[in-house]
Amino acid sequence: MQRVNLPRHIPVTQPLGTRTSRDSLQGLPVYEQLTDEELFAEVTRRRATGEAVGTPLGALCARWARPARYVIGQIQGSYGRGSPADADELFQDAVGKFLDRGLDQFRGVSEQMPGRSASPKTFFLRIVKHVAIDFYRRHREELA
DSSP states (O other), rough: OOOOOOOOOOOOTTTOOOOOOHHHHOOOOOOHHHHHHHHHHHHHHHHHHHHHOHHHHHHHHHHHHHHHHHHHHHHHHHOOOOOOHHHHHHHHHHHHHHIIIIIHOOOOOOOOSSSSSOHHHHHHHHHHHHHHHHHHHHHHHHOO
């Protein structure tokens, strides 16, 4: 995807996610032009003010779906079971946990390297990993 430089200041009169004539010329909605960090900040801002987070959260989930499904596939391989339907269910569960608890828990600081910033994508993928591990661990215990 082509990276387009946006001004750091978005006017108050134009809500984030709407198009301007400049955006129409490029043919991309504003959310497509934002970095993950900028889009995550918009989700947290909207959530804090009680606004709907569906559109920016949907954009983030669409961006992160492929790496999330890769993580789920790796977990499925390590447990020797799983299906594409499981992957879809696990992805939805992870998005739910990210929305319910993750938005409040993300601090933006790396636990492994103090002083360095952490990515919201990495944080989400960690949630995906734990959701998948918990799912297959529960199913392993049910079979035993």
